[in-house]
Amino acid sequence: MSILQNCCIPKSSRRPDRREWLFWILPLLAVAAFVLALLVGASRVDLGEALSAALAGERENTAYRIVFYLRLPRALGALLAGGALATAGVLLQAVLQNPMAAPNVIGVNAGAGFFSILAMALFPGVLGHLPLAAFLGALLAALLIYAVSAVTGAGRVTVTLVGVAVGSILTAASNTVKTLFPDSVYDISDFLIGGLSGVSLATVLPAAVMILPALGITLLGSRSLDVLSLGEEVAGGLGLRVSRVRLLWLLLSAVLAGAAVSFCGLIGFVGLIVPHVMRRLVGNRHRYLLPASIFGGGAFLLLADTVSRTLFSPYELPVGILLSLVGGPFFIGLVLMERRAKR
Amino acid sequence: MIELQQVSFGYGGGFAARDWNLTLEDHSLTAVIGENGSGKTTLLRLLAGELRPREGRILLDGRDTASLPKRALARSLSYFPQGRPIPDMTVEEVVSLGRYPHVGARGERTPAERQRILFAMERAGVASFASRPVRELSYGERQRVYLAMQLAQDANHCLFDEPTNFLDAAAAFSMLEQLRALAGEGRCVLCVLHDLSLAMQYAHRILLLHGGRLVADGTPEQIDASGAVEEYLGVALRRVETSNGAVYAVTPGHRV
Numbered sequence: 014m015s016i017l018q019n020c021c022i023p024k025s026s027r028r029p030d031r032r033e034w035l036f037w038i039l040p041l042l043a044v045a046a047f048v049l050a051l052l053v054g055a056s057r058v059d060l061g062e063a064l065s066a067a068l069a070g071e072r073e074n075t076a077y078r079i080v081f082y083l084r085l086p087r088a089l090g091a092l093l094a095g096g097a098l099a100t101a102g103v104l105l106q107a108v109l110q111n112p113m114a115a116p117n118v119i120g121v122n123a124g125a126g127f128f129s130i131l132a133m134a135l136f137p138g139v140l141g142h143l144p145l146a147a148f149l150g151a152l153l154a155a156l157l158i159y160a161v162s163a164v165t166g167a168g169r170v171t172v173t174l175v176g177v178a179v180g181s182i183l184t185a186a187s188n189t190v191k192t193l194f195p196d197s198v199y200d201i202s203d204f205l206i207g208g209l210s211g212v213s214l215a216t217v218l219p220a221a222v223m224i225l226p227a228l229g230i231t232l233l234g235s236r237s238l239d240v241l242s243l244g245e246e247v248a249g250g251l252g253l254r255v256s257r258v259r260l261l262w263l264l265l266s267a268v269l270a271g272a273a274v275s276f277c278g279l280i281g282f283v284g285l286i287v288p289h290v291m292r293r294l295v296g297n298r299h300r301y302l303l304p305a306s307i308f309g310g311g312a313f314l315l316l317a318d319t320v321s322r323t324l325f326s327p328y329e330l331p332v333g334i335l336l337s338l339v340g341g342p343f344f345i346g347l348v349l350m351e352r353r354a355k356r
Numbered sequence: 357m358i359e360l361q362q363v364s365f366g367y368g369g370g371f372a373a374r375d376w377n378l379t380l381e382d383h384s385l386t387a388v389i390g391e392n393g394s395g396k397t398t399l400l401r402l403l404a405g406e407l408r409p410r411e412g413r414i415l416l417d418g419r420d421t422a423s424l425p426k427r428a429l430a431r432s433l434s435y436f437p438q439g440r441p442i443p444d445m446t447v448e449e450v451v452s453l454g455r456y457p458h459v460g461a462r463g464e465r466t467p468a469e470r471q472r473i474l475f476a477m478e479r480a481g482v483a484s485f486a487s488r489p490v491r492e493l494s495y496g497e498r499q500r501v502y503l504a505m506q507l508a509q510d511a512n513h514c515l516f517d518e519p520t521n522f523l524d525a526a527a528a529f530s531m532l533e534q535l536r537a538l539a540g541e542g543r544c545v546l547c548v549l550h551d552l553s554l555a556m557q558y559a560h561r562i563l564l565l566h567g568g569r570l571v572a573d574g575t576p577e578q579i580d581a582s583g584a585v586e587e588y589l590g591v592a593l594r595r596v597e598t599s600n601g602a603v604y605a606v607t608p609g610h611r612v
Contacts, residue, residue: 246437252430252457
């Protein structure tokens with residue numbers, strides 16, 4: 014029996030959604046940022062010359078080497094890491110039902126960083142296993158925070174504080190490894206600050222193998238994130254296996270954050286800033302929010318990286334510093350806005 | 357039809373539900389009343405599959421709920437819990453999630469699905485503010501949004517946990533009218549209510565719980581005649597005849 018089968022509402026046509034224009038704008042922005050990243054830098058490079066050299070097989074051409082060995086891997090890395098970190102932020106915010114949750118705020122990035130540094134110390138010179146190690150570290154941190162929130166039923170603030178504590182423990186652990194293995198882990202300040210200067214195809218590709226399928230799965234399952242945002246009991250009443258789904262999303266957020274951290278270090282605030290800006294632009298439905306965060310996150314990190322390497326050219330500011338300078342005030346503003354909304 | 361067979365449940369060592377044997381028929385609105393902690397919400401959460409019985413089994417149209425996949429259960433039974441976080445979504449977005457058990461990950465993109473959502477919003481009286489954020493609505497309006505979501509879910513068995521809490525009198529009557537209408541269409545509606553007057557006025561059947569036990573079960577008239585309300589809840593009922601039929605006034609009982 015269904016009362017809804019014979020309903021008398023006139024057949025409505027689907028209204029065009031004004032949010033849909035963003036699905037043209039954001040990918041275009043990412044492409045524009047990508048082209049800009051290839052063109053701009055300490056050296057002036059003719060992109061046409063680089064392409065001609067590539068087609069002619071002139072591997073020693075300077076323009077070719079700058080574009081294909083330095084700028085292209087770095088731009089691809091920024092796009093991937095930005096999209097992955099922003100998506101991990103959206104997932105963590107949904108799973109923990111906490112708008113302040115982001116991979117760097119609650120210690121997920123710190124977990125990935127600790128395991129990456131540990132892997133560098135134990136297996137020096139091997140790059141391929143870094144994404145897996147970073148994923149395991151991110152997963153450890155995420156599970157720890159999730160377990161605390163599930164067992165204690167702690168509120169948003171407590172979960173955030175637990176995450177901050179987990180983050181500082183894991184950062185201390187990273188520094189301990191750095192102290193104990195000075196020969197294997199001698200130059201990781203860029204990694205700890207977060208930056209893309211050392212990115213090459215050899216570090217990006219293993220991470221891409223993890224990030225791209227994870228993003229695909231995330232887009233396919235976005236509906237369950239909407240249901241989850243209604244709260245545990247309502248979501249259960251709508252047929253969602255809440256614990257199982259939460260665990261799946263937590264795993265995926267660890268894959269995304271871990272893989273990104275493995276090649277760009279502890280870049281902060283992308284997972285916090287981008288989802289919040291995208292929420293303002295496209296709303297909270299994950300069907301819109303996730304693709305917007307993927308493209309928006311990629312474009313944002315790529316533009317930030319381009320600014321950070323050209324602002325004081327020929328000197329380069331690690332993008333992690335620039336993001337912290339922007340992200341710190343953003344986070345404070347977010348806390349203030351939350352408090353005002355509660356009043 | 358919902359059947360409970362020798363159902364017992366406990367949090368930790370004790371029992372919050374003891375030997376519940378019940379059959380809830382279709383075409384009926386059943387109100388569950390009782391003191392705080394008497395087991396009313398536990399009953400609903402057991403039926404919704406949120407809790408697993410320690411003993412006994414629960415059947416939904418003859419099928420054991422323990423063996424039903426979660427989404428299949430949600431297609432047959434909807435649950436309106438008492439406390440809920442307020443999502444950052446519009447009314448229409450929340451109502452459309454009521455179709456999740458039917459459409460799953462693919463979403464409600466077909467015209468038929470859209471029509472169902474529109475109809476549910478019209479029926480619950482929320483269509484006029486469909487594009488407003490739920491956060492900006494009054495408590496009563498939010499309750500209607502969740503009712504619309506449940507209507508969109510289109511289940512044959514509907515559970516409501518104190519849907520009239522914090523509603524003004526007119527909104528509470530309107531909510532109970534909606535529940536009566538659902539029962540009138542053939543659904544099995546079970547509703548936890550603290551307001552005895554509303555329960556006595558609208559329900560076809562009343563279940564009175566006390567200390568995890570079902571101590572009275574009958575029509576409002578039978579419950580009134582049994583004296584169970586005064587015995588277990590400490591208040592007295594006074595039947596008042598009006599032009600719209602009999603209503604019940606609640607007055608202090610001998611325990612007060």
